[in-house]
Amino acid sequence: MTGVVAAQPAAAADPAGYQNVRINEVTSSNSDTVELYNTGSTAVSISGWKVSDDSFSPQSFSPSAGTVPAHGFVTFDSPKGLGDSDKLVIYTSGGTVVDRVEWATGMAKPAMARCGGDGTGAWVTTTAATTFGAANAAGCPASLPAASQVRINEVTSDGADTVELYNGGSSAVSIGSWKYVDSDTGHSAASVSSSSPSTTSIPAGGYATFASTLGLGDNDSVFLTDGNGNTVDSVTWAAGGAKPSDERCANGTGDFRTATTATLGGANSCSGSGGGGTGGGQLLGGGGSLTSGCTPEAPTGTASTPAGTSAWPGGLDVTIADNVCAFTTSTGPEGRDVSGLAFDPANPSVLWAAKNKNWLFKLVKSNGKWIPDASWSATGKQIRFLGGSGEPDSEGLTVGANGHLYVTSERDNTKNTVPKDTIMEFDPTGGGSTLTPIHQWDMTSQFPQLDTGSKDDANLGFEGVAYVPDSWLTANGWVDPLTGAAYNPANYPLHGSGLFFAGLEWDGTLHAYGLNSDGTFTTFGAISTGKASVVDVTFDAGTQRIVATCDNACGETHTFLKVNAAGAIVPDVTYTNPAVMPVDNLEGFALAPTSTCVNGSREAVWTDDGIYGFGSGSSSYGHALYSGTFPC
Numbered sequence: 177m178t179g180v181v182a183a184q185p186a187a188a189a190d191p192a193g194y195q196n197v198r199i200n201e202v203t204s205s206n207s208d209t210v211e212l213y214n215t216g217s218t219a220v221s222i223s224g225w226k227v228s229d230d231s232f233s234p235q236s237f238s239p240s241a242g243t244v245p246a247h248g249f250v251t252f253d254s255p256k257g258l259g260d261s262d263k264l265v266i267y268t269s270g271g272t273v274v275d276r277v278e279w280a281t282g283m284a285k286p287a288m289a290r291c292g293g294d295g296t297g298a299w300v301t302t303t304a305a306t307t308f309g310a311a312n313a314a315g316c317p318a319s320l321p322a323a324s325q326v327r328i329n330e331v332t333s334d335g336a337d338t339v340e341l342y343n344g345g346s347s348a349v350s351i352g353s354w355k356y357v358d359s360d361t362g363h364s365a366a367s368v369s370s371s372s373p374s375t376t377s378i379p380a381g382g383y384a385t386f387a388s389t390l391g392l393g394d395n396d397s398v399f400l401t402d403g404n405g406n407t408v409d410s411v412t413w414a415a416g417g418a419k420p421s422d423e424r425c426a427n428g429t430g431d432f433r434t435a436t437t438a439t440l441g442g443a444n445s446c447s448g449s450g451g452g453g454t455g456g457g458q459l460l461g462g463g464g465s466l467t468s469g470c471t472p473e474a475p476t477g478t479a480s481t482p483a484g485t486s487a488w489p490g491g492l493d494v495t496i497a498d499n500v501c502a503f504t505t506s507t508g509p510e511g512r513d514v515s516g517l518a519f520d521p522a523n524p525s526v527l528w529a530a531k532n533k534n535w536l537f538k539l540v541k542s543n544g545k546w547i548p549d550a551s552w553s554a555t556g557k558q559i560r561f562l563g564g565s566g567e568p569d570s571e572g573l574t575v576g577a578n579g580h581l582y583v584t585s586e587r588d589n590t591k592n593t594v595p596k597d598t599i600m601e602f603d604p605t606g607g608g609s610t611l612t613p614i615h616q617w618d619m620t621s622q623f624p625q626l627d628t629g630s631k632d633d634a635n636l637g638f639e640g641v642a643y644v645p646d647s648w649l650t651a652n653g654w655v656d657p658l659t660g661a662a663y664n665p666a667n668y669p670l671h672g673s674g675l676f677f678a679g680l681e682w683d684g685t686l687h688a689y690g691l692n693s694d695g696t697f698t699t700f701g702a703i704s705t706g707k708a709s710v711v712d713v714t715f716d717a718g719t720q721r722i723v724a725t726c727d728n729a730c731g732e733t734h735t736f737l738k739v740n741a742a743g744a745i746v747p748d749v750t751y752t753n754p755a756v757m758p759v760d761n762l763e764g765f766a767l768a769p770t771s772t773c774v775n776g777s778r779e780a781v782w783t784d785d786g787i788y789g790f791g792s793g794s795s796s797y798g799h800a801l802y803s804g805t806f807p808c
Contacts, residue, residue: 213248260285331392340383343383354400366389560611567589585638710726714765760788781804784799
């Protein structure tokens with residue numbers, strides 16, 4: 177894997193993440209040591225796991241640690257000696273095959289190691305000392321042997337049970353004597369050349385496809401060996417993966433993802449996915465059945481990624497971070513429409529979420545997932561407009577310096593053709609199942625373009641909001657557009673200690689306000705994000721930037737804004753989402769405070785407003801929250 181950072185903070189070890197754990201290095205010299213590597217972004221418990229070779233049955237082993245950390249290593253000495261020509265199989269405590277590697281005489285001396293990427297690279301005999309507990313760079317050859325450049329490139333378990341191989345090298349490779357086997361240890365390896373169609377070689381830069389005679393299941397593996405019995409490549413997928421197919425993205429070299437369409441015999445489309453095979457850049461987890469009435473909504477209006485956008489700078493892996501259909505409510509039984517997100521700066525173990533149909537949720541981590549805090553409300557709290565009326569179309573939220581929640585609304589859902597662009601202040605410590613605002617500021621009259629009598633136009637108002645401290649504005653030399661001079665908070669004595677930047681979905685602009693304690697507000701004007709739309713806004717103290725998020729309408733991007741030398745707030749850099757993420761209405765985005773950093777990384781969380789994931793039948797279908805990592 178490349179470009180991967182450390183695990184998200186406070187993530188519990190996840191035994192279900194076994195498909196991220198791969199054998200990474202093994203030696204049959206003296207110590208008979210095995211190294212496991214975790215390609216995922218969450219630690220994986222290996223308690224009770226076992227190992228076997230080609231002569232002994234599964235045995236317990238004593239690892240160097242009981243969990244494999246995200247993007248980390250665990251080593252152990254085989255409980256039985258490993259031979260000069262042998263096989264190694266790793267099992268979960270329940271007997272599920274995790275990974276396997278086979279080698280011929282002399283191949284594991286000094287060691288067999290994955291080269292070209294820990295956990296995902298090709299198996300090669302190393303030429304130097306072993307690197308147990310560390311990356312496999314030392315001893316890996318400068319260029320891979322021709323046979324090692326053949327990779328499993330795509331696999332489908334939808335009935336055709338087809339395997340595609342790709343030759344990334346510059347010369348043809350003979351595969352007439354190669355074999356493959358699935359995760360059923362009772363199966364004998366089948367010959368590639370005896371499968372249909374018969375395949376005996378792969379041209380340089382070309383493909384070979386064949387139907388598995390063994391049959392491939394819904395939760396299975398393919399292990400490929402050369403004519404000497406050396407492991408060439410492997411892939412393991414979860415339930416729901418490999419339908420219609422699992423494919424490497426990028427073609428021939430990248431990590432496995434579940435595709436929206438199979439492209440057997442040709443370059444992989446990389447058109448969507450993430451619940452598939454092992455390797456970096458995975459979207460794993462989830463599952464469960466949709467509850468009655470839970471109806472995900474497919475995305476609309478998808479646009480291409482703007483030119484000049486940079487790749488996601490954090491970890492390549494993303495996990496599903498909520499239970500299926502977790503946000504069903506009395507006004508939203510379809511389970512979707514979770515939008516705004518904000519970590520609580522005073523307590524980063526709390527994540528606040530706004531649901532469009534007038535609900536707020538206080539979320540806490542449990543076994544790696546964000547779930548409603550039962551001590552606050554296991555089913556969320558309903559919110560009203562000032563005076564206790566209406567159903568705010570709550571879209572964005574932020575936490576102010578006073579610990580209160582500030583929520584934006586585009587309209588009253590009981591009158592959804594009429595805009596009502598407001599910011600409401602709620603005290604989350606208030607009791608009861610319904611919250612009413614302490615203050616409410618109504619900016620509707622500033623946006624007459626939304627008041628057309630159309631519910632679609634009324635739905636293009638305030639989508640997100642961020643509290644931005646005065647200290648950041650003054651330290652960075654922001655020029656007050658009302659005075660033309662350096663911003664002086666003392667000029668606005670009732671506004672508190674910061675301003676609020678609301679994002680308008682209509683045109684992608686940010687609107688800065690001072691929210692006064694007497695219910696009035698000061699307007700500081702509009703700021704261009706450079707994007708056609710904005711669906712969430714956050715202030716990130718770690719990067720010292722205001723972040724404007726756009727969903728599939730802008731190619732799933734996050735624009736980080738700074739104060740420039742002239743004192744104006746302008747776009748600085750725009751990042752895409754991790755490549756493994758679905759292209760959906762991802763309307764919420766939050767970055768954990770830097771106080772949670774572990775080895776240079778912190779958590780990033782997204783919401784899928786439509787809970788569509790990669791569509792019906794995928795492991796992400798019916799889920800709202802995704803979790804990844806971002807640099808500190």
